[in-house]
Amino acid sequence: MFRVTVQRSFVAQHFLTVPNPGPEGEVHSHQFTAEVGFEGPDLDEYGYLVDIDAVKAAMATVVDRYRDTTLNDHDAFAGENPSVERFARVFCEEVIAAVDSDVPERARVTLWEDDEAWASYETAL
Template sequence: MPGVFEVYVKTHFSAAHRLRGYPGDCARVHGHNWIIEVYVQCRKLNEIGIAIDFRDIKNAVKEVLGRMDHCDLNDLPAFKDENPTSENIAGFLYRELSRALNDGTVKISKVKVCETPGAGAIYWED
């Protein structure tokens, strides 16, 4: 069975949110410095030994996070009907980045979103 390469980039963005229906402090507007990790898989390297250029991943992530950075996430269309939890943000980023980067050779394998250094969520699809 051939091996699988998985590469990743780690970055961050800052944004506010509130959790509608939450029975506690998180129901009020508050902010986080969200830490994001995006993982990309491939089975074959290009002619110079690269799965996907880190720059390509970073540019795609930068484009998506540019719409979220220093915003109230509840005001974004993606979170109009669902809370901008770490879980939902991870799913949103996975779908957006899959559209931007998946090409038959590489695919987003998972996205990790942490609202604090010790707590977060990971999203992937089987």
């Protein structure tokens, strides 16, 4: 199985909307690190699982959308608690929508919240 992973870091804010969120219910920032990975058993005619430059470009677009903003203000989180788990799914779906490749079979985003915790979302392509 081949795997390709690209990583980017950025700062964004959010506040949790669950009952009794404690201090997490106030707007606060996190240093997020997104690791976007693709995997599959085959390579394309050029020897690529996925074009790393295309992944970098897709990630840059997603990072630019969320960097220095409050997640709660984005349509992707409307009416939803903007947990790191949900953010991992949103980030993954937005990146894979922008990467044009038929070779990988799976995609995964691991999203670090500061350097203490992470959540991951994985999907078949």
